Amino acid sequence: MELFYAAWGGRPEAVTRLLAVPKVNLEFVQMGRTPLLAAAEEGHLACARLLLQAGASKEARTVPHGWSPLMMAARKQHTAIVQLLLDADADLDAKDDEGRTAYDVAWMNGHSTMCKMLEGTVSAKFTGRRLGGEPDSAPPPSSPKSPDEQLVTLPVDIPPSPCSPMPERLYMVPDGLKKKLPPFAQPILEPGPVLGETWTPLSQRSIV
Secondary structure (H helix, E strand, O other), X not given: OHHHHHHHOOOHHHHHHHHXXXXXXXXXXXXXXXXXXXXXXXXXXXXXXXXXXXXXXOOOOOOOOOOOHHHHHHHHOOHHHHHHHHHOOOOOOOOOOOOOOHHHHHHHOOOHHHHHHHHHHHHHHOOOEOOOOOEOOOOOOOOOOOOOEEEEEEEOOOOOEOOEOOOEEEEEEEHHHHOOOOHHHXXXXXXXXXXXXXXXXXXXXOOO
């Protein structure tokens, strides 16, 4: 209990002293939070660093809500603690009880700078991954396509954020199916050297 209040109150000297106690409980829960969760929520960088170095779980969860230390720091826009947790390989894909990641929590609270920070880390560490999802498998080698197939750009099911455009993904769609697509998903095609046609992403074209 003392360790929790020392971390929550931002007293690194007390945290250091209490961590020296044999068999200290790093995961003691008070008010639904472990000491590291409390330090992350309140923005106490020195205390959070000491707890991580002592082996505190960076994936502990609050009760209720199921927020991780990374989510707590992102929610309060504590940039230094977010970076500390990212350097410790905190799980960017972890979800709370409502299925939200740290990126989602930052976005919902209007923290565009935090969104960009988390988004940049995802891009650097998980190239080819979708936020909050599984790694995409590498596509097989290209093979000749029949003339009735074309590349079509469709939006994926990730909500737009204030700091990034809607991602896009390519699908092969037969001509017969294209006629059944809704207007917003209709492909915009121009003559080109590949299969007689090329695609242009919807985000790069003016649609009236």
